[in-house]
Amino acid sequence: MAKIIECVPNFSEGRNKEVIEAIVDEVRKAKGVKLLDYSWDYDHNRTVVTFVGGPDDVKAAAFNLAKKASELIDMSIHQGGHPRMGATDVVPFIPVSEVTVDECVEIAKEVGKRIGEELNIPVYLYEDAATKPDRQNLADVRKGQYEGFFEKIKKGEWKPDFGPQIMNVKSGATAVGVRVPLIAYNINLGTNDISIADKIAKAIRYIGGGLRYVKAMGVKLQERNIVQVSMNIVNYEKTSIYRAFEMVKMEAQRYGVPVLGSELVGLAPMKALLDCAEYYLQLENFNIDQILEKRIEN
């Protein structure tokens, strides 16, 4: 398999379809990258784009998107429900195949540097690319949002990693980082009592004392008249899907509630599911190179 990196930039525009398409066009016309998905939300006033490709091509395309967004989006008039600090709000790079986290960090730095210097936008490296522990968590970096950043940026500890130490009025500031793929995973319960889903969510999620890489909340599925524990597994290599599944099942038992099933939302890396097969089948000495498709691509 070739080196493949995924990039999932978020832009502060989810209403003007022309602007959204103009940004996405930068992926469509970029060489060597593939647009996997893009979706926008009116209330959030935000668009999420997903594309993949080799290191150099992803690097070039990510910068071009940020450049286009800096031309078309004016943060000084932006309103929306989702926390944000810039036109190109966040640019995560995600290692997918034959690429290390360190290689992605190098890419994040190169793209961050270009956004900072060529577009004159303050850039913060976050998560695995962070240069300080207090910049790892995106929520901490973005705290205060666009409006608050005019003051925040003046503080010594919030000097940007790249670009000017002064807010860009039109484009705001941008976070560029590296993270492992996030898995959106839901577990459906045989009850319509939302309080049970909420209690289970609280028990299994990190902030409630649960699994280190799980975010969770209870959600009501009106149509099926059931509730669901809706999760983000933010590091499936450390917190496997099967562990979240078994823990929800375990917690559901105390309420006498059965697990009806689960669902994977969107994409997941092959390894995330192979790990589950490996666990349940108690496979000894399993190696991902035993997967025919993997061998063929190598």
Place this chain on the structure above:
Amino acid sequence: MAKIIECVPNFSEGRNKEVIEAIVDEVRKAKGVKLLDYSWDYDHNRTVVTFVGGPDDVKAAAFNLAKKASELIDMSIHQGGHPRMGATDVVPFIPVSEVTVDECVEIAKEVGKRIGEELNIPVYLYEDAATKPDRQNLADVRKGQYEGFFEKIKKGEWKPDFGPQIMNVKSGATAVGVRVPLIAYNINLGTNDISIADKIAKAIRYIGGGLRYVKAMGVKLQERNIVQVSMNIVNYEKTSIYRAFEMVKMEAQRYGVPVLGSELVGLAPMKALLDCAEYYLQLENFNIDQILEKRIEN
């Protein structure tokens, strides 16, 4: 993903390394195919080669291997422990990616025709390529082996599908067919009592009244001082790995024997393991296109 077919020809030579390498070289020098594996056995006096590629390239390589074997192997002096009827004993084509069984059957027919007409070797189509029900089972086709075929071939019902209705003294006869990938899968038991592994194997295998696509036997692992149920799952789409695993566990319970673990021998298609994850996680509406790697390749 491109069209990919796997071909696993078996040759009646497992002792003369020069001959073996000369045959394998036909894969190494063929364009558009990739050698995944080859292994030989002295006692069986037999070599198994595994390669993959697109339809046209696999077709060309398969014929060239059979041609080379017909030049270098003399069946009239061959001896070995494994049943065999020809220098190129059997040539199975296996659909791997974006290819239907029917497409593979067409390829088997084209390759069989060339082996029959150009190399003057009687050819029998078997399994999914069989032209009659009594030729589906390779063991039935090969019955009587090389030595018995001089008489067998004269019978009306054993007229070859291609080539002469007279045995080729030097090269014997060849079976060409299509099958789904076979999965070699073993389950280790927490006992050294081989009779328990044998009893479980008999209970779960097809001929014992067990699962339709499972062949199984008990095997002793001397070094670990345990026994194992060793299986071939000959159609993993119909008989999933997890079903074999759960059934062995179930049968082992009546002997008070724990399942220590299981192992996948060699290669398996991604789907065979994804099916297990899907079962154990009770995934609803799962689609293989949700696998990131699969989406990227498309």
